[in-house]
Amino acid sequence: MARIVMKFGGTSVANIERIQNVARHVQREVAAGHEVAVVVSAMSGVTNQLVAWCREACPEYDLREYDAIVASGEQVTSGLLALALQNLGIAARSYQGWQIPLTTDSAHSAARITGMDGDAIISGMRAGQVAVIAGFQGIGPENRIATLGRGGSDTSAVAVAAGVQADRCDIYTDVDGVYTTDPRIVPKAGRLERVAFEEMLEMASLGAKVLQVRSVELAMIHKVRVFVRSSFDAPDAPQVGPGGLPPGTLICDEDEIVEQQVVTGIAFSRDEAQVTLRGVQDKPGVAARVFGPLAEANINVDMIVQNISDDGRTTDLTFTVPVADYDRAMKLLGSLESDLGFEKLDGANEVVKVSVVGMGMRSHAGVAAKAFSALAERGINIRAIATSEIKISVLIDAAYTELAVRTLHSVYGLDKD
Amino acid sequence: MARIVMKFGGTSVANIERIQNVARHVQREVAAGHEVAVVVSAMSGVTNQLVAWCREACPEYDLREYDAIVASGEQVTSGLLALALQNLGIAARSYQGWQIPLTTDSAHSAARITGMDGDAIISGMRAGQVAVIAGFQGIGPENRIATLGRGGSDTSAVAVAAGVQADRCDIYTDVDGVYTTDPRIVPKAGRLERVAFEEMLEMASLGAKVLQVRSVELAMIHKVRVFVRSSFDAPDAPQVGPGGLPPGTLICDEDEIVEQQVVTGIAFSRDEAQVTLRGVQDKPGVAARVFGPLAEANINVDMIVQNISDDGRTTDLTFTVPVADYDRAMKLLGSLESDLGFEKLDGANEVVKVSVVGMGMRSHAGVAAKAFSALAERGINIRAIATSEIKISVLIDAAYTELAVRTLHSVYGLDKD
Numbered sequence: 001m002a003r004i005v006m007k008f009g010g011t012s013v014a015n016i017e018r019i020q021n022v023a024r025h026v027q028r029e030v031a032a033g034h035e036v037a038v039v040v041s042a043m044s045g046v047t048n049q050l051v052a053w054c055r056e057a058c059p060e061y062d063l064r065e066y067d068a069i070v071a072s073g074e075q076v077t078s079g080l081l082a083l084a085l086q087n088l089g090i091a092a093r094s095y096q097g098w099q100i101p102l103t104t105d106s107a108h109s110a111a112r113i114t115g116m117d118g119d120a121i122i123s124g125m126r127a128g129q130v131a132v133i134a135g136f137q138g139i140g141p142e143n144r145i146a147t148l149g150r151g152g153s154d155t156s157a158v159a160v161a162a163g164v165q166a167d168r169c170d171i172y173t174d175v176d177g178v179y180t181t182d183p184r185i186v187p188k189a190g191r192l193e194r195v196a197f198e199e200m201l202e203m204a205s206l207g208a209k210v211l212q213v214r215s216v217e218l219a220m221i222h223k224v225r226v227f228v229r230s231s232f233d234a235p236d237a238p239q240v241g242p243g244g245l246p247p248g249t250l251i252c253d254e255d256e257i258v259e260q261q262v263v264t265g266i267a268f269s270r271d272e273a274q275v276t277l278r279g280v281q282d283k284p285g286v287a288a289r290v291f292g293p294l295a296e297a298n299i300n301v302d303m304i305v306q307n308i309s310d311d312g313r314t315t316d317l318t319f320t321v322p323v324a325d326y327d328r329a330m331k332l333l334g335s336l337e338s339d340l341g342f343e344k345l346d347g348a349n350e351v352v353k354v355s356v357v358g359m360g361m362r363s364h365a366g367v368a369a370k371a372f373s374a375l376a377e378r379g380i381n382i383r384a385i386a387t388s389e390i391k392i393s394v395l396i397d398a399a400y401t402e403l404a405v406r407t408l409h410s411v412y413g414l415d416k417d
Numbered sequence: 418m419a420r421i422v423m424k425f426g427g428t429s430v431a432n433i434e435r436i437q438n439v440a441r442h443v444q445r446e447v448a449a450g451h452e453v454a455v456v457v458s459a460m461s462g463v464t465n466q467l468v469a470w471c472r473e474a475c476p477e478y479d480l481r482e483y484d485a486i487v488a489s490g491e492q493v494t495s496g497l498l499a500l501a502l503q504n505l506g507i508a509a510r511s512y513q514g515w516q517i518p519l520t521t522d523s524a525h526s527a528a529r530i531t532g533m534d535g536d537a538i539i540s541g542m543r544a545g546q547v548a549v550i551a552g553f554q555g556i557g558p559e560n561r562i563a564t565l566g567r568g569g570s571d572t573s574a575v576a577v578a579a580g581v582q583a584d585r586c587d588i589y590t591d592v593d594g595v596y597t598t599d600p601r602i603v604p605k606a607g608r609l610e611r612v613a614f615e616e617m618l619e620m621a622s623l624g625a626k627v628l629q630v631r632s633v634e635l636a637m638i639h640k641v642r643v644f645v646r647s648s649f650d651a652p653d654a655p656q657v658g659p660g661g662l663p664p665g666t667l668i669c670d671e672d673e674i675v676e677q678q679v680v681t682g683i684a685f686s687r688d689e690a691q692v693t694l695r696g697v698q699d700k701p702g703v704a705a706r707v708f709g710p711l712a713e714a715n716i717n718v719d720m721i722v723q724n725i726s727d728d729g730r731t732t733d734l735t736f737t738v739p740v741a742d743y744d745r746a747m748k749l750l751g752s753l754e755s756d757l758g759f760e761k762l763d764g765a766n767e768v769v770k771v772s773v774v775g776m777g778m779r780s781h782a783g784v785a786a787k788a789f790s791a792l793a794e795r796g797i798n799i800r801a802i803a804t805s806e807i808k809i810s811v812l813i814d815a816a817y818t819e820l821a822v823r824t825l826h827s828v829y830g831l832d833k834d
Contacts, residue, residue, distance in 0.1 A: 054500060066500075
């Protein structure tokens, strides 16, 4: 017997028929003797309608009212799933964020979870009652509903799993797990049985869209084992994968991964634009004068490369910003030209960041060199490089995305037979 | 300056445009210097959709889940109206039942209000903030959302008005007040400026559908002055009626009604069916043996007439039941024939109850006699009579409804010039 949290997104609960299908997934776990809590999103489309009404009622809407309005979507699905479970003869009840309570800070519409009281849910589960929890929401410090922002239901699910000390948090999604890279680009991409939290965090933040970054962070902190699986599986499909699980990917502590690969996957992100300041004065304080104003304008700077000065007086400074902020960043830096005293402002938004990720990298030399030479052999120019203990990222022209990803996937032996 | 509660129903908040129109009604009262709380229903149609989903998910649905689901409708409109008010530059915030808190008993889906804490709303209003309250809902003893049943938003509004000691509770409805009778039947029906609580209670329970009976009861207990007015009036229409009010009807304590009419109005109810037991034994305990089983079957009995026995042994017993329960009542009584020992079971569901209502009746003799002779003159046979201090009800054939109502309306001098 295990304690399991199951999370279903908006398309899985889009109508009563699908909610009944979700109920059968829950029924299977209950029949297996598990204690179950379920976290649900709003019916797909509902949140968008509610947001549209908010905009129409008040273009500069109050985020506290916005939260009260949009949280109603999950309120409805949690109640309906509880009813659908009861209809199968399974004891169930719904919980809203304020009833648990799942507490948050006051950053309405993008609140962070500050606490999760698992007591009521645990005693309900022990009595054989399935807890159906409205995802995406909690209660703020002023007793007002606060939502966690888009994709917040994943985060809710992990927080609930941590709060009730669940053995596993199953995320039902439209893919059947985490792949070595995007199978639409590399047909030989394979599903990973297990991924370490740290790797998943790099994969998620680098563009693999299976899970929200925040939910992976939370899972890592609380050591919540997250199992990504397909919501399209029939509820009665055999659960025969390794460890008694169906096809899917377990995101877990690295201790649980017996045979650690050097490289786990190749991620890429098209959400990057490159900015280069040429002929910047090479003296202390310059970086602060460049990045300070960008931070104030709330523009995230990612890869930063500064070459050693040729002439001892000036240097080139390259970094990336999100594509959406590119125009704003260029305009801002242009306006600072006289202050910063650079020679030329260059930029490119037809670029992509490709990353090689793997925990095994820490103990293996030559991983980066292998990437660089493989890309060079294909004639792919590297615009910038950034590395961490478990990843190597390169910025290249967007036109080479597929070629680069396929090359690296093959070079590190990730191609499936 | 006054403190006003305004209540708007589902058709008044059916879409964003109408919600913005409601906001302008509120704006007018705020501009006049009043402290305002607003109670809203769900957008029309939304509650029906939610109820349909509940039925689909689980035909025998858990009323606690039903409540959580349907209460979401008012949650959305309260938030949207708060936003629409903010868009007009008016400080506003929404309150759900559990936030106030407005407490109820545990009779989910038809809960009764047990408490209403006005403190937060009053201090908000004093600081110039309009309180927008989700109607129809409160929080039950187990910290779960409880709804008050259909039409419960009127009751919410009166409870809020009592809780914040409002000077008036304005109910915006699809008619511009309470009439001496239904104007569709009597074109000469006139709008009443003022009606006493007791009269309104008789009018409401007798079939005038302007206000829910429960809301009138609550208003009477807490002496909340209720003003019924049209939601179709333009928000900027002049507020020039008597007492600075627009056209409408004030439901208030009888002390506020200077010139009390003998008869205030003629009500009628088609929701009546007649049952007659002929040749019932005329001895103690018979009535209990008839009405006990009906009560157990949850069938409300209304007018009861028992004639004096002709032969000292048997008598006829006549009473009315709601039309919806007629077949059930006849079947039940038929099955008790041997036990009760009556001669014959008669019934009629083509009947109507017409009532003459007026506080002044208490101090005027001959009011009933006037009705009986007027009906007799028109050849209308009276099947049963029931009276209270302030009303006379007669049961007649449904075919005579219009004739009887017009006759009584005219006889008591209610016809408008």
